[in-house]
Amino acid sequence: MHFDDTREQANFRKRVISWLEETLPGLRKVGKESSEEELSRHWQKLMHDGGWLGLAWPKEFGGQGLSAIEEAIFNEECVRRDAPIPINLLGILLGGPTIIVHGTDAQKKRYLPKILSADEIWCQGFSEPGNGSDLAGLRTRAEKTEGGWRISGQKVWTSSGHLAHKCLLLARTDPSASKHRGITYFLADTSAFDIRPLRMINGEAEFNEMFIDDVFVADEDVLGEVNGGWQVAMTTLTVERNSVAFNLQVWARQALDRLAAEVMEQGLADDTYVLERLGEFEAEVEAIRIGTIRSTSALSAGSQAGVEGSTVKLQWAHAVQNIARFALELGAIDLVLAGAEGSGYWINRYLRARGHSIEGGTDEIQKSIIAERVLGLPRSRL
Amino acid sequence: MKAILEEEQRLVVEVAERMAGNGLQNAQRLLSGAPWPEYPDHDLMANWQGLAIGEADGGSGGRLVDLALLIRTLSIRLTPCRYIDHVIALQAAFGAGLPIDFKVADEGQWCLAVAEPRTPPFGPFACRLSNNRIDGTKTGVPFGNRAEIAIIALEDNRIALAKPSESILSDSADPLAEYACLTFNGSAAEHVSDNANGGLLRATVLIAAELCGVAQGAVDNGSAYAKERAQFGQPIGSYQGVAHQLAEAQVATETAWSLTLYACWAIDSGNSDAQKAVHAAKAKASEAAVFSSERALQVHGGIGMTWESTPHLYLKRAITRAAVLGGTHWHRQQLGSALLSKISSVS
Numbered sequence A: 001m002h003f004d005d006t007r008e009q010a011n012f013r014k015r016v017i018s019w020l021e022e023t024l025p026g027l028r029k030v031g032k033e034s035s036e037e038e039l040s041r042h043w044q045k046l047m048h049d050g051g052w053l054g055l056a057w058p059k060e061f062g063g064q065g066l067s068a069i070e071e072a073i074f075n076e077e078c079v080r081r082d083a084p085i086p087i088n089l090l091g092i093l094l095g096g097p098t099i100i101v102h103g104t105d106a107q108k109k110r111y112l113p114k115i116l117s118a119d120e121i122w123c124q125g126f127s128e129p130g131n132g133s134d135l136a137g138l139r140t141r142a143e144k145t146e147g148g149w150r151i152s153g154q155k156v157w158t159s160s161g162h163l164a165h166k167c168l169l170l171a172r173t174d175p176s177a178s179k180h181r182g183i184t185y186f187l188a189d190t191s192a193f194d195i196r197p198l199r200m201i202n203g204e205a206e207f208n209e210m211f212i213d214d215v216f217v218a219d220e221d222v223l224g225e226v227n228g229g230w231q232v233a234m235t236t237l238t239v240e241r242n243s244v245a246f247n248l249q250v251w252a253r254q255a256l257d258r259l260a261a262e263v264m265e266q267g268l269a270d271d272t273y274v275l276e277r278l279g280e281f282e283a284e285v286e287a288i289r290i291g292t293i294r295s296t297s298a299l300s301a302g303s304q305a306g307v308e309g310s311t312v313k314l315q316w317a318h319a320v321q322n323i324a325r326f327a328l329e330l331g332a333i334d335l336v337l338a339g340a341e342g343s344g345y346w347i348n349r350y351l352r353a354r355g356h357s358i359e360g361g362t363d364e365i366q367k368s369i370i371a372e373r374v375l376g377l378p379r380s381r382l
Numbered sequence B: 001m002k003a004i005l006e007e008e009q010r011l012v013v014e015v016a017e018r019m020a021g022n023g024l025q026n027a028q029r030l031l032s033g034a035p036w037p038e039y040p041d042h043d044l045m046a047n048w049q050g051l052a053i054g055e056a057d058g059g060s061g062g063r064l065v066d067l068a069l070l071i072r073t074l075s076i077r078l079t080p081c082r083y084i085d086h087v088i089a090l091q092a093a094f095g096a097g098l099p100i101d102f103k104v105a106d107e108g109q110w111c112l113a114v115a116e117p118r119t120p121p122f123g124p125f126a127c128r129l130s131n132n133r134i135d136g137t138k139t140g141v142p143f144g145n146r147a148e149i150a151i152i153a154l155e156d157n158r159i160a161l162a163k164p165s166e167s168i169l170s171d172s173a174d175p176l177a178e179y180a181c182l183t184f185n186g187s188a189a190e191h192v193s194d195n196a197n198g199g200l201l202r203a204t205v206l207i208a209a210e211l212c213g214v215a216q217g218a219v220d221n222g223s224a225y226a227k228e229r230a231q232f233g234q235p236i237g238s239y240q241g242v243a244h245q246l247a248e249a250q251v252a253t254e255t256a257w258s259l260t261l262y263a264c265w266a267i268d269s270g271n272s273d274a275q276k277a278v279h280a281a282k283a284k285a286s287e288a289a290v291f292s293s294e295r296a297l298q299v300h301g302g303i304g305m306t307w308e309s310t311p312h313l314y315l316k317r318a319i320t321r322a323a324v325l326g327g328t329h330w331h332r333q334q335l336g337s338a339l340l341s342k343i344s345s346v347s
């Protein structure tokens, strides 16, 4: 086992670094005047034009035909340089990989290039008001009609729904079958959805509720088999758990580096308690980086993505939460009063991070997955 | 030894429960732009500001525990009121031995101005007193923007009553509270005491009582949801992954409350370990409130991340009040030092 690059990988890394160093400073200048959303949009365009997106996707559908390792290298260098998140994160992370596994050639051709170019932005319509952890109990209904399906129901907590053109949509197509057997996975257009933003506890509007009233989706936009949607959804969820930490470890790294800088600034570098906590966080953030390298290596050596994603997702959620909580504790009242002297960063980070142990499957559900699938403990849920 | 509530104390809780009744609804209304509710502030200011101050000193008598009970009960429902910070300022003045003119206190909000950037919670402070004039700046002063009178902690363990020269409203992570930055430019010190510590102890234990209420309210809120919300065909509270989090939060809350009750008693009876007891209470109460409200939010799942939900209100109150008058970390350190000095004085 080694963690250093092969010669080709080292060359690839060099190319990545030189491109990033050329591109990021200009982006930061743009970033000063634009919103985070515009910045993400612009960043994805630059990545796309430079051929850095879809590194591990097949060439014929706009990808680069490389492996997960190159993707990991690119990502690692981005994290080091505090690069933004591309606007079509969910399309790149979830939509593309799911379509690559389950899609027909026509679907791949139709959808994959536009995910990379961000001409079509995607969201994930899984959770419903009545069903989150118990996703398979979902109630959105799809009725067969000439040439397709008519879908009605309600989705909630849909991240990026307000930006999206397309939705990875789960709906029940056979209410008489057992709950995992009657679900179909649709690639739906969101233009006929009624999408309403929801305000989050940090004041931002990242997620939405979506009301779907008798919306038509054509037969060719069924992904996988009719009534076989649960298997397809499992692909999305597995990819999600594996990739969230992989792609968002930047949030943990950024937070920790910022905390370390503030500790120096405040003259706390000799405080043994502070040092100990910094050490704890550094180890945790490193474990996320290394864990994702290990699972990426395993993936590109041909093994199936499995439950290791649950572990890394738990590690990631906790690291970000603990770092932000500690920063507030150190900074006392001045930091807690958001906005005061630009320190709103920490309270915002702290509040947003509470969602990390909920989104993409809660902590409790990840722990159950580890207990059942790694440890072989008996299952308690139905 | 008879560590149970007395008849009058049960009465205080009952009255407070009545006043707290619509607390959460008022809080939600306030959030959607309604003006500050007059009730229960009006009643509290009229009838309860002299609590735990002896009649000889112009108060209405009663023990510090009574006031802690009142504040805790109001906080369980996050009842919007400015009374808590007002009465904490009065208590700080009383604990420091400053005379209180209740006629003045009747007329408007008082505030307690302690924190300074990068200064330990109990000082030494930079705010100066010379020729009876006060100069300096205080941050994170609860309702300092509305206060006529400030009780201000100064250098050399002094504390004074003065009118701030200027106040600037800060942003506040807690949408149900207001914090301000106060400046004193040669403000006249109306009374001065050199026992700031005595005032800070009383104030701190009352913040601890508030945090105990916040912690309990959060646990109750999380538990109510865990009974109601079902997934996989069962209430989520039947899953130990959920139930144990709430039970742990309840244990933390009870730990903090025991320590807070004792600290109130120790201060009131002039017990020599009062200082130590206050550090223990505030350390644990801050911890319990933050932990419990994080757990309450977690068991709500996605809905807990929405502005319209309740758990974040507890969380925001917890995280701000935990930082007022010293956070967990600092109080633990003080408590650790106190333990060591006790041992070394014995040996």
Ligand SMILES: Cc1cc2nc3c(=O)[nH]c(=O)nc-3n(C[C@H](O)[C@H](O)[C@H](O)COP(=O)(O)OP(=O)(O)OC[C@H]3O[C@@H](n4cnc5c(N)ncnc54)[C@H](O)[C@@H]3O)c2cc1C
Pocket (backbone or CB within 6 Å): A123, A124, A125, A126, A127, A128, A129, A130, A131, A132, A133, A134, A156, A157, A158, A159, A160, A207, A355, A358, A359, A360, A361, A362, A363, A364, A365, A368, A381, B229, B230, B231, B232, B236, B239, B240, B241, B242, B298, B299, B300, B301, B302, B303, B305
């Ligand atoms: C910021 C954010 C973004 C999101 N983005 C999306 C998105 O883009 N698309 C999408 O489809 N969804 C999204 N979600 C929804 C997310 O996947 C769900 O919130 C999550 O799966 C939990 O479901 P729920 O909210 O219904 O909570 P519930 O399932 O009701 O859970 C409530 C609590 O009970 C616990 N619980 C439930 N069952 C068990 C059990 N058997 N054992 C132990 N504990 C249990 C949970 O862990 C949780 O603590 C997002 C959520 C957040 C917070």
